[in-house]
Amino acid sequence: MKLPSIAGTISFKLSTLYLLLFLCSFLSIGITIYLLTYHTLEQQLKNSIETEAARLKTEYDSGGIAELKDEIDEVEEHGLHALFEYGVIDQNNRLLAGSLNTFQPSEGWQTVMRTPVADKPGKELLYIRVMALPNNVWLSVAHEGEYIQNAGEAIIQAFIWGFVLVILFGAGGGLYLSRAFLRKIDSITNSTHAIIAGDLKQRLPVSKKRDELDNLALLLNQMLDKIGELIENIQQVSNDIAHDLRTPVSHLKFRLEDTLTRNLSADQYKERIAFAIEEVDTILSTFSAMLRISQIESGTRRSGFKTVNLSDIVVSVIDALQPVAEEQGKIIHTNIEPDVTLTGDKELLTQMAFNLLDNAILHTHKNTQIVVSLLSPGNQTELTIADNGPGIAEAYRQRVFQRFYRLEQSRATPGNGLGLSIVAAIADLHDGTIALSDNDPGLNPYLTHTINSHLKTICCVIKNLRVALHFEK
Amino acid sequence: MVIITLHAFDTMKILIIEDDNETRDYVSAGLKEAGHTIDSAKDGYEGLLLAKEGNHDLLIVDRMLPDLDGLTLVKTLRSAGCNVPILFLTSMCGIDDRVEGLNAGADDYLVKPFAFSELSARVNALLRRPRETVDVKVLQVSGLEMDLLKRVVRRNGQLIDLQPTEFRLLEYLVRHAGQVVTRTMLLENVWDFHFDPKTNIVETHISRLRGKLNAGNKTNLIHTVRGAGYIIHEAA
Numbered sequence: 001m002k003l004p005s006i007a008g009t010i011s012f013k014l015s016t017l018y019l020l021l022f023l024c025s026f027l028s029i030g031i032t033i034y035l036l037t038y039h040t041l042e043q044q045l046k047n048s049i050e051t052e053a054a055r056l057k058t059e060y061d062s063g064g065i066a067e068l069k070d071e072i073d074e075v076e077e078h079g080l081h082a083l084f085e086y087g088v089i090d091q092n093n094r095l096l097a098g099s100l101n102t103f104q105p106s107e108g109w110q111t112v113m114r115t116p117v118a119d120k121p122g123k124e125l126l127y128i129r130v131m132a133l134p135n136n137v138w139l140s141v142a143h144e145g146e147y148i149q150n151a152g153e154a155i156i157q158a159f160i161w162g163f164v165l166v167i168l169f170g171a172g173g174g175l176y177l178s179r180a181f182l183r184k185i186d187s188i189t190n191s192t193h194a195i196i197a198g199d200l201k202q203r204l205p206v207s208k209k210r211d212e213l214d215n216l217a218l219l220l221n222q223m224l225d226k227i228g229e230l231i232e233n234i235q236q237v238s239n240d241i242a243h244d245l246r247t248p249v250s251h252l253k254f255r256l257e258d259t260l261t262r263n264l265s266a267d268q269y270k271e272r273i274a275f276a277i278e279e280v281d282t283i284l285s286t287f288s289a290m291l292r293i294s295q296i297e298s299g300t301r302r303s304g305f306k307t308v309n310l311s312d313i314v315v316s317v318i319d320a321l322q323p324v325a326e327e328q329g330k331i332i333h334t335n336i337e338p339d340v341t342l343t344g345d346k347e348l349l350t351q352m353a354f355n356l357l358d359n360a361i362l363h364t365h366k367n368t369q370i371v372v373s374l375l376s377p378g379n380q381t382e383l384t385i386a387d388n389g390p391g392i393a394e395a396y397r398q399r400v401f402q403r404f405y406r407l408e409q410s411r412a413t414p415g416n417g418l419g420l421s422i423v424a425a426i427a428d429l430h431d432g433t434i435a436l437s438d439n440d441p442g443l444n445p446y447l448t449h450t451i452n453s454h455l456k457t458i459c460c461v462i463k464n465l466r467v468a469l470h471f472e473k
Numbered sequence: 474m475v476i477i478t479l480h481a482f483d484t485m486k487i488l489i490i491e492d493d494n495e496t497r498d499y500v501s502a503g504l505k506e507a508g509h510t511i512d513s514a515k516d517g518y519e520g521l522l523l524a525k526e527g528n529h530d531l532l533i534v535d536r537m538l539p540d541l542d543g544l545t546l547v548k549t550l551r552s553a554g555c556n557v558p559i560l561f562l563t564s565m566c567g568i569d570d571r572v573e574g575l576n577a578g579a580d581d582y583l584v585k586p587f588a589f590s591e592l593s594a595r596v597n598a599l600l601r602r603p604r605e606t607v608d609v610k611v612l613q614v615s616g617l618e619m620d621l622l623k624r625v626v627r628r629n630g631q632l633i634d635l636q637p638t639e640f641r642l643l644e645y646l647v648r649h650a651g652q653v654v655t656r657t658m659l660l661e662n663v664w665d666f667h668f669d670p671k672t673n674i675v676e677t678h679i680s681r682l683r684g685k686l687n688a689g690n691k692t693n694l695i696h697t698v699r700g701a702g703y704i705i706h707e708a709a
Contacts, residue, residue, distance in 0.1 A: 274700075281588075284586060285669055288584075288669070289669075292668075300569065301569070304569070304572070316664065316665070319637075319638050320638070320664050320666070320670075320674045320678075321672070321674060323674075323677045323678055323681050324672055324673075324674055324677045327677055347667045347668070350665070350666060350668075351666075351668040354666070354668075354670055358670065358671070358672050361672070362672065415671060416671075419671070
């Protein structure tokens with residue numbers, strides 16, 4: 001796999017986009033500020049020129065051209081309003097007062113570019129207000145406006161520098177972010193390579209920052225955990241097959257080889273062949289039980305879940321096994337709440353109930369009392385199979401659900417060690433929990449007719465082994 | 474292997490659609506020996522053609538077939554109005570195949586690998602099955618009388634008290650009188666158990682039922698066919 005170049009990374013693309021957007025807004029802010037400043041300064045200047053022009057007009061109105069000339073001369077002489085320049089002309093363009101003559105005789109505003117005067121450097125732009133006075137006299141009041149230009153230029157310059165800095169910081173930041181992002185991707189890629197190479201214990205790195213990438217890595221790690229579990233399961237199954245199916249297959253081979261070397265009568269051969277077929281059937285049934293477990297564990301049956309009447313299922317199972325129990329001298333007591341329903345697979349729930357009760361009958365002594373109860377307190381559904389048989393030592397309780405596991409005490413009884421594994425798989429498929437517990441051996445194992453009154457009574461009465469299954473509704 | 478004699482049946486024409494040569498030969502040899510005429514097809518299309526042309530009494534269809542799978546084949550035949558009984562063969566790893574097969578229109582299913590006795594019993598049950606179900610209220614065989622409405626059983630006039638399960642078990646055997654009924658067929662049809670219980674519940678129930686039926690009678694009604702199942706003979 002090839003890592004993408006920095007320019008190709010999502011974070012780089014994103015930061016470039018952000019940078020462009022930021023520059024655009026920066027530019028529009030700059031233009032706005034420039035225009036506003038320019039306009040405001042120009043307006044201020046024009047206002048002050050206008051006021052001065054209006055003042056001079058009143059001088060003219062009251063005392064004619066002589067008064068106006070005196071005022072202008074006085075101002076220019078005393079330098080009181082040295083910022084302004086004045087010019088008064090008649091209709092023949094003759095300068096009557098002041099010094100300014102570079103304007104057109106027309107009412108309004110004029111701007112004039114002027115060659116800079118030696119003692120006033122940079123004084124180039126002149127704002128001139130030209131005012132028509134009575135008797136064809138034109139008054140002009142001017143003020144240099146170069147500083148407005150300068151202020152505008154300063155603003156533009158500031159923004160150009162800002163622009164450069166933003167680009168530098170933005171690009172640098174984007175680069176840094178992309179690097180950090182790439183480093184993370186890099187480490188994830190490395191871990192993935194290690195996993196592909198076979199190191200299934202390897203997990204993706206997760207930093208303390210808990211960003212989106214970390215969350216993704218956490219999720220992927222969970223997936224890897226699940227995959228690991230499944231692989232372990234598969235390995236377990238393969239090991240189970242190797243260990244537990246090899247033995248009966250090799251036994252069969254020995255017997256067949258032995259049969260081949262002997263001279264037997266046709267009937268004896270038939271008998272041996274029949275026996276071999278029986279053995280093969282046992283092996284095949286073990287295979288199909290294992291396949292069934294894997295199918296159940298795969299969870300595909302969930303799609304066919306319907307509301308099933310668990311009470312009917314349990315009753316039918318008890319009904320099927322009652323004669324078997326009686327034949328073996330065991331007594332089944334029942335406490336079945338009618339019409340307890342569950343969302344599930346009827347076929348599998350039947351098998352689950354059957355295997356549990358069958359197990360209780362198979363692995364107990366004569367005269368054992370077995371109690372099957374089905375109750376639904378609140379939103380729970382509880383199926384309990386309790387007996388006063390030998391029980392299972394605490395150390396072995398979880399192991400009985402493992403494939404092929406058989407207790408030392410029950411090796412002599414027929415079975416393939418998969419019955420309870422199927423129960424566990426079915427319970428798990430229905431989100432049920434299994435609990436194996438003692439039935440409080442300290443209490444008097446005395447059964448009375450109150451058996452159907454309450455579950456607690458039953459659990460106290462029957463001792464030694466109690467298998468309870470809980471299902472949340 | 475126990476070959477069940479089928480003297481009670483006429484020769485039937487059976488079509489086997491199965492791609493595995495060994496299974497096909499095994500099944501057709503056994504059925505030929507039982508006196509049936511066998512047609513066979515190696516793939517789905519050939520099977521479909523033969524099924525549409527020939528006038529078969531029964532089809533045996535494998536679930537996994539090249540070109541056209543068994544499920545589609547059964548659906549196609551059924552939608553074309555073909556109502557020949559179909560026995561569906563499924564592999565043991567597909568626990569959903571049974572429901573799918575029956576939904577597609579198959580009449581019965583059998584999980585591979587199977588004993589020939591099991592196949593033979595199911596074939597006979599399907600061949601004997603009345604095409605149209607007639608409402609029968611009383612079943613009679615060899616001096617046994619079952620009133621299905623009143624749920625009353627008499628043998629040679631004598632009332633026999635049966636539990637509901639025992640009644641259902643006897644009813645199934647009587648309805649299939651003259652045919653071998655296997656343990657699996659009983660588990661599926663009487664108890665609705667579609668798994669393999671290690672405990673011999675069928676044997677136990679049969680022996681109880683037998684005890685009740687035989688009390689006060691010299692002749693045995695339910696016979697065990699070794700390696701195959703049980704049978705109630707039609708004639709005493």
